[in-house]
Amino acid sequence: MRSQLARHVLRRLLAGDLPAFLPPTLIRSRPTFRKYPVGSRVARTQQRRTFFNLFEKPPRVLKELSSEPGYDVLLKFNAAGNNVRPPTRVELVKAWRDLFAYKIRQGKVVNSTQALCAHRALTYLCDQITRSRDEQLTADDLRNARDCLLVPPRDDFTNHADCLTAIFKELRTRNAQVPKDFSASLLSLSQYGRALEARDSLFEYLAQTANKESESTRLSYFIPIIRGLAKEGHEQELLDLAAQAKKAGVEYDPNFHNIMTSYFADKDNIGETKHWFNKPIHNKLPPASMTLYKVLQFALRNNEKEWAMGIYQDLISKLESGPLRYNKPCWDTSLQWAVLLLGKGIDHIEHMIKVAQEHTREKPSSQPNIGTINSLVKVAIDKKDPYLAERLMALSYKLGFQPNYKTYMLQLEYRVLAGDLNGAFAVYHLLQDLDVTTKDRALPVLNSFIRALCAAPSPNHDRVLEVTSYLEERSVTLEPETVVSLCMAFLKNDEKFEVIDTLSLHTFHYSINQRQMVRKAFVDYCLDKNYSTARVWDAYALLRQFFPEVEQEHRAAIMDAFFERRRADMATHVFGHMRAHDNPQIRPVLETYVRFFEGIGKAPDEESLRTVHNMLKVDTTIQPNTRLYNAIMIGYTACELKYKALDFWTEITTSPEGPTYASLEIVFRTYEITSDGDKLADELWAKIKRMDIDVPQHVYIAYIATTAAHGHLREAKLLLEDADNVVGKRPNFHDLGTVFNALPSDAMKKEFEVWAAVEYPREWAALNNMYAKRSREGLAVFKIGRAWKA
Known part of the structure; x- marks a missing residue:
């Protein structure tokens, strides 16, 4: 079974030390589930042993995880500008050596964030002011890093290119560059999107080193650049360089x-x-x-089968009686063409394999083998024909070919493609029996298999854990997409501790961009209304714990989502976590406070309101304005603390900015629940009329609702009838429903209903059709929303 972390334990780096996977601006200490780090955990002793203890399930096993050597030191160096003591020069050089030695030893790819950290450290170590003879990177250290960085990452490679450029520059500065270094420089530029720069560098180098290198060495520089130009789509430059290469003797x-x-x-x-x-x-x-194979696919796409047929016939003739008789790759290719171009079936393929065996019997190494079948299965996969792939596998057994690691990986791939997860899992068991180190080229298939298991309507979690354990034992880092699938499947099954294990094992090794992919999935999960509040809270807790770099925008969205769920207490916790964050960019701004108080309008909670208002009082970064006071009024009015809300109306009216239309609507709604609010509302309305202010419809309806709420039905009806003159619009069904809901008695509601059905028959009918009535405090009201907006 899968080796696990203890339930509430994160890695030491996730507890007290610096989180090595974060960019320098986000590095901070985070609280853990335990009060003590993993390393200092006291082992629990068994006080007594009884007969029944023999049958108890063993406790969850703690797996000690180590970070990639040196990476945390490089991150600390990058965090030096954030009030963190930088590592010494000796520590930095050792960290550089340790990281790249580990990468070479384990065959792991350098991610973009690690390349960024390495580049910054190199810039510091090689700076003329800080350069030290006693402790500096050697040429071999630089070349080790170069070899690691030449392996392309899965995400952005910009940092790789920049770091490699700095390495080659330093080698030139030391006069330590050799032809192999220049060749690697051209390769790095060509494969990382800078082929034009590589071309110019080549011409300059050839001019400077004329007759100083062998012709074969000089000519070998052209091909990587030609490949890079083709990859980048520079057609004219590609043709020009191809002509120059030919002229030079390539x-x-x-x-x-x-x-x-x-x-x-x-x-x-x-x-x-x-x-x-x-x-x-x-x-x-x-x-x-x-x-x-590429030409065959091209011919099929472009209706060039006749031209392709000529190529195929020429190939067959050379295989059967010409110079290609013992060329096994060409025999395998001819079988691929027979399937794709001629549409030949299994019987014909079997016949062709026997013909190939007959022609190559004098040279066993050229005879068809399991590699031949593998190439044909790849064709079947490209055709999305798993049935053909299965028949090819049956043919391989019939011919006595022994499957190898690649065979099982291809079989796993096409069964996943066909949705046959049971068959794929059977192949996985065969794969486990092979004593073969997991190859990087096979990892995408295993990742796809895990994602397919997670995407099943009813995921088999035991199978998922078995496959992930197989990869974890081999220290394989899963793709971010796979980690997302695993975490979402575990969350849906309430397996929170499996999510902790998965995130602990893999996210540490991701770059910033890869981590962003995983954390976005958690944010989306938190915002999905289909999940229960308990599950969303668990997901948020994990998101906050493992991804402290979550942007303020996403945190505010999660806060809003909890308000939508009528959980102001949870929204307050989210706000508090923002407020306490070490990174100033994540702390609440004025807009965040406004969103919170508007949320209280949706889910009134006095304790939450006062908690955040107290935070605001001591937040020296916020300069209150009318919009913020509007939002605070919303919060206190929603909690029926109307006189406290009116205190802020006073602040608004005496401020240089003054009230907005939103302020007017909010204060009218506050007057709606105030004992003498009708008189205050009339006074305010009279002032508005005296000042000849153009009033929008939503403010006018708020005034009418206040009038209705205090039992002045006749006045409310007259105001509605006069709406066309005041705001230039007749009341709509939403306006009628708002006034109806504000009336304080059933008798008034019935009278209003009779009146509205006569005066506004179409609008009233629409209101009845679109919104049902419900009972609130013994009175009928329409289920219409009345949003608060500051």
Whole structure:
């Protein structure tokens, strides 16, 4: 079974030390579920042992997790501007060495955040002012980092390119650069989106080193740049460099042939694809298998089957009696073409395999084997034909081919594609029996399998845990998409501790962008109204614990979501967590306070209101304005603390900014629940008329509702009838419902209903059709919303 963390334990880095996965502006200490770090946890002793203890389930096993060596030190260095003591130069050099030595040893990819930290540390260590003879990075240290950074990450590679540029610059400064360093420099520029820069660098280098290097070395520099230009889509520059490479003596070998042909085939450029494919290859070598497969797909897309048929027939003739007789990749390619181009079935494929065996019996290494079947299964997968793939697997058993690791991975892939999770899980068990180290190229398939298990209508969590355990034992970091699927499946099954384990094991190794993908899924979960409040709160607690960098915008959205659920207490906790955050950018601003007090209008709660109002009083970063006072009035009015709300109306009227239309609507609604509010409302309305202010409809209706709430039905009806003259609009059904709901007695409501049905028959009918009535405090009211807006 899966090795676990103790239920409420996070890694030491998640407890007291710096969270090594955060950018410097977000580094902070966070509270943990336990009051003491994992390392100092006292082991619980068994006081007595009885017979029945033998059958008890063993306690959850604590798995000690170690961070990637040196990474936390590099992060501390980047956090030095946040009142954190920076590491010493000795610590920084050691951290650099440890991190990249670990990456080389474990074969792990450097993520974009690690590349950013390494670049900043390198800039500091190599600065002329801070340079020290006693402790500095050696050329070998720089080259170790270079080799690691040349492996592309899954996310943004900008930081990789910048760090590599700094490494090559430092090697040149020390006069330590050798031809291999320059070759690596060209490769890094070419594969990280800077092929044009690599081209210019090559021409400059060739001019400076004329006759100082062997011709083969100089010519080897062209191909990575040509590949980079093709990848970036610089067509004219690609053609120009290809011509210059040919002029310089670069042979048109299968690799060069593949780059040029594949580029135009991907663009469906028929003329150029045929031109570059038909160009003679150096030493009359055959095209690479990947080139032939790419050309076949191109021909099928562009209705060039006749041209492809000529290529196929020429290939077959050379295989059966020509120079390609012992070329196994070409035999495998001919089988792929037979399936895709000719649509041949299993019987014909079996016959072709036997023909190949007959022609290559003198050279066993050239005979068809399980690799041949693997290439055909890949074709079936590309065709999205799992039935063909299954028949090919049956053929492999019939021919006596022994499946290998790749065979099982392909089988797993097409069964997942077919939605056959039971079959896929059976293949996974066969895969487990192989004593083979998990290959990076297989990881996407296993990640897809886990996601498919999680996406099932009723996920089998035991299977999910079994597969994840297999990968965890091999120290594999799951893809962010897979971690999202796992966490969502566990949350839906109330397996909170499995979520803790998953996040603890994997998110530490992610870059900022990868972490953003996972935390967005948690934010979306918290905002989904289909989940229970308890589950959403658990998700929020995990989000806050593992992702302290969650943006203020998302935290405020979660706060709003709790108000929608009528849980002002939870919304207050979310606000408090923002208020207490170490990062000033995440703390509440004026807009956040406004949103909170508006939320109290949806879910009145006096204790929550006073708690946040007290926070506001001591928040020196907030300069109150009319909008904030409006929001506070909303909160106190919703909690029926009307006189306290009116204190802020006084603040508004005496402020330089003065009231807004929203202020007028809010104060009328406050007067609605105030004992002498009718008189105050009349006085305010008279003042508005004297000042000849254009009043919007929502303010006018608020005044009418106040009049109705104090039992002045006749006046309310007259005001409604005069609406067209005052605001230029007749009352709509929402206005009628608002006034109806404000009336204080059933007798008045019945009288109003009779009157409205006669005076506003269409609007009243629409109100009755769209909104049902309910009983509130013994009185009938329509279920219409009356939003608060500051």
